[in-house]
Amino acid sequence: MKRNLIIGGALSTLFTLAALLSFLWTPYDVTALNIGAKFGTPNGQNLLGTDHFGRDILSMLMVGARISIAVALAAVSFGILLGVPLGLLAAARRGSVVDEIIMRSNDLVFAFPSLVIAILITAVFGPSLWNAILAIGIFNTPVFARVTRGAALSLWTLDYIMAARVAGKGAFRISFEHILPNILNLLIVQATIQFAVGIIIEAGLSYVGLGAQPPIPSWGRMLADSQTMISFAPHLALFPGAAIVLMVLGLNLLGDGLRDALDPKIRRART
C-alpha cells in the first residue's frame, strides 16, 4: 500500500525537520522560565501551551525530538555495525562452531529485555544518555544479526554466489560484494522498525530516569514531570505523548511501506 509509505514518510520527515529546525530556531528559548505564564493552555502565543515553569511546550518538543532521534539513530547504527557483520560471518561459516557461538550469543542477549540491559548498565555506571544508547544498541545487535544471517543463508545457495566462488572469491568478499547489497532492502526495513522501537524505549528509559538527564529536554522526561500535574494540566502530558505516538506510528508505517515497495515477495504475509 502506497498510503503507508506516504503517511509514514510525511510523519517521519516532519519530526526530523522539526528536530533539525530546533538547532537554528525554536518559537521560544527552552531554558527561559516565565513563571507568570505557567500552565498556559494552548493559545495564539504558545501553540501547545506552557509547562509548570512557563516554558513553551512546542519549543521543548522540538528540542526533545533531537534527543529521541539521536538516541534511536545511534542505537540503530550500533546494532547495524555490530550485528550485520556478525550475521554475515555466521552465514558464511554456517554450521561451524563460529556460527553456533554467534547464534547462541544472540539467544543470550535476547534473554535480556532492553530495559533490563539498561538497568544493569545504569546500576553500575549511573544514568546517562550514552548508557541509554549502549543499552538499546546492545538490544538491537542480535536483531540485525539474526535478520542478516537468515537472509544471507538463502542467498548462499544461489547460483550466482556459486559462480563467484568458482571465480575464486573468498567468503569475505562474497559477503560484502554480493550478499550485503542484496539484503540491503531487508536491513533498511528492519532499521526503520528498530528506529521506532528505539524511540519508544528511550522515552521509557527517560521516563523512569535512566535516560536523558536534566537539563536536556526529552519527551520521556516531560511525561515524567507532567505526571503529578495531570489532574489540572493534562496538556503537559498530552503533547509529549502524542509526539511519541506520531513519531513511532510514522516510522512503523514507513517500515511497512518500504517493505512493500522494496520487496514484492513479502507483500502478502504482513503482520
Place this chain on the structure above:
Amino acid sequence: MTRFLLTRLTSLILTLLAASVVIFLVVEVVPGDVASVMLGLNAEPEAVAALREELGLNAPAHVRYLTWVSGLFTGDFGQSHTYRVPVSELIADRLWVSLPLAIYALALSTFIAIPVGLIAATRAGKATDTGIMGLTQLGIAVPNFWFAMFLVLIFAINLRWFPSGGFPGWDEGLWQGIIALTLPAIALAVQQASIMARVTRSATLETLGQDYIRTARAKGLSQRQTVIRHAMRNALIPVLTILGLQFSFLLAGAIIIENVFFLPGLGRLIFQAITQNDLIVVKSVVMLLVFAIVTVNFLVDVAYAAVDPRLRRRA
C-alpha cells in the same frame, strides 16, 4: 520427543549459566570495587572495608561467583544492603504483585487479541479489517506508561472507578487486589494485544488460503464453523510463540508500569535498589527476570513441539 526435550533443556541451562556469568561480570567485576560503588564517592575507607568484609568481596571473583550461583539454587540470594533483610524475602513479597500483574495483562491481551485478529482475518480488506489494523498500529505506537497516565486521569481521578495507584495487599481480599491491578494490566495489555491481534490475523489469513479450508467450506460448513473448527487451531500455533515472547515484554513493561502506579512489585524494587546502589538486589532480581524469560520461552518451545510434531525433528 525425549531427544528434543534434552537438547532444549541443555541449551536452557547453558543460556542461564552464560547469563549468570554476564550479570556477575557487569555488576561485580566491571565496576571494580563493588563496595565503593555501593557506598558512593564520599564514603569513609573504614566503611568501605567493612562492607567489603560483610559482602565477602575479599575472596577472588570465581569464588564469589560460585557462592552466588550455588546460593541461587538453595534460595539464598544474599542480604539486601539497604533493607537489611534477605533478598529472597524481598523478591518473594514483590513477586506476588509482579507475577499476577503480568498474568492478568497476558490474559487480557489474549482474550482481546485472538477474537479481534480472527474477525479482521475473516473480513480481510473490508472496512472492519482496515479499522482494526489501524487501531493496532496505533496500539503498538502508544507508550504504555503514557496510556497509563491517562487511564488514571479518566478512570481514577475523574470517574473514581479504580484507585490511582498503590496496592492494598492480597490480605485485603482477592477482589481489592484485582481492582488495584486492573488499570496497570490494561495499560500493559494494549501494546501486546495489538501485536498479537496482527499475528493472529496474518496467521489466520494464511490458513484460510489452505486447501483443507476450501474442502471444509465445500462440504457445507459455514464460514464461522470453518474458522472456529479448522482455521483457528492451526493459526494459533504462531500465536503461541508470540505469547512466549510477549511474556518477556510484559515483565519488562511491568517494571515501568509499576512505577506509574506505585505498585510494590519487582520493578519498584529494582529502581529503589538502583537509586540506593544496592547492587546485591539488582544482581539477583535481574537474574530472576532472565530466568523467567528463558524458562517461559523454553516452555513455549516444548508446547510448540507438542502441537507441531515437525518441529521436534528440526531441533
